[in-house]
Amino acid sequence: MSEVFHRIRRLPPYVFAHIDPIKAKARAEGVDIIDLGMGNPDMPTPEHIVAKLQETVKDPRTHRYSTSRGIPGLRKAQASYYGRRFGVKLNPDTQVVATLGSKEGFANMASAITAPGDVVLVPNPTYPIHSFGFIMSGGVVRSMPADPGEDFMRALDRGVRHSIPKPIALVLNYPANPTAYTADLDFYTEVVKYCKQHDIFILSDLAYSEIYFDENNPPPSVLQVPGAIDITVEFTSMSKTYSMPGWRVGFAVGNERLIAALARVKSYLDYGAFTPIQVAAVAALNGSDDVIDEVRKVYKHRRDVMVESFGRSGWDIPVPQATMFAWAPIPAQFAHLGSLEFAKLLIQETGVGVAPGVGFGEYGDQYIRLAFVENEQRIRQAARNIKKLLGGKGDQSNIVPLASATK
Structure with missing residues (x-):
């Protein structure tokens, strides 16, 4: 009776099941997680x-x-x-x-x-x-x-x-x-x-x-x-x-x-x-399409901020023409890790949550999915934190110490 059910055997753990416990542990330790992983819109439903x-x-x-x-x-x-x-x-x-x-x-x-x-x-x-x-x-x-x-x-x-x-x-x-x-x-x-x-x-x-x-x-x-x-x-x-x-x-x-x-x-x-x-x-x-236009503008602005700020931090992000996601190759110096281990490393070392590409299929393992679900300030903070891991040069005075960060 302890055998795993047939249908369950065919289902690997969902992509976020690997990442969520690490994020939860970090939060419990006082780390401010900037979560760009799940595509969970943060904007309120129109009034x-x-x-x-x-x-x-x-x-x-x-x-x-x-x-x-x-x-x-x-x-x-x-x-x-x-x-x-x-x-x-x-x-x-x-x-x-x-x-x-x-x-x-x-x-x-x-x-x-x-x-x-x-x-x-x-x-x-x-x-x-x-x-x-x-x-x-x-x-x-x-x-x-x-x-x-x-x-x-x-x-x-x-x-x-x-x-x-x-x-x-x-x-x-x-x-x-x-x-x-x-x-x-x-x-x-x-x-x-x-x-x-x-x-x-x-x-x-x-x-x-x-x-x-x-x-x-x-x-x-x-x-x-x-x-x-x-x-x-x-x-x-x-x-x-x-x-x-x-x-x-x-x-x-x-x-x-x-x-x-x-x-x-x-x-x-x-x-x-x-x-x-x-x-x-x-x-x-x-109703009016104005609310759709506003949502679209917010995601476009966040996309532009992410591409620009992550690029200055040493991680070049291809510019998406649609969706609320960027599909980014793992930086070359970490490509050997694969997407799951790199996603874990990002949480542990930078406090930035992402979705590992392997969760979307084996051919995604050299990529990370980044969602535009944080505001401009949080995206820029994520970029500054990532710069430290990637060895980017320049002013790093704004990097938040992870152990003492608060939301």
């Missing part, structure tokens, strides 16, 4: 969204069970958003399902469509649920390049030709977590054409669609490609766009057959989010 929640929760009728598909008004609001933002027309009754965040939606979709031994093509590195949703469902994951460059289509064709059985689905994630790669409509068009020819579903994670920094090139949806809806479901989230991570509101939209399968699985598992939360989410989607 009008909170106000709508407060208003709605006072009505006792909203305290009853909700519906796992999402209330009609919420599904209509999401369909309207897709029409405004992407020019994609959706039927809110058959092509939209509200989820408890995109993570839950992705996991339940994997459960709905995967039979034991089914092969799924998944980027590596990528957000863990993209792989482990299928692994938990008994599927087999074959790695794909995360970068939507020249090698992607060759790898896609190779993966299809050399997989037995043939893959049932391809996972896309642009703007990407953790790499911040972006894709354009030409890329999506080529992928859709290939997948339709080979009867492969596309599952697209578009959670960072509104966190982009080139105002002239907002990230597209794969559903903008004519005919993509025949084989595609796309997942979005309100967590980053509206600083609503704890509210757990997301969506799956697209192909009716896939949406129906997801809705059927969900009907056995949940009654949907608390109704006042869904009503507040409607207010967010139907």
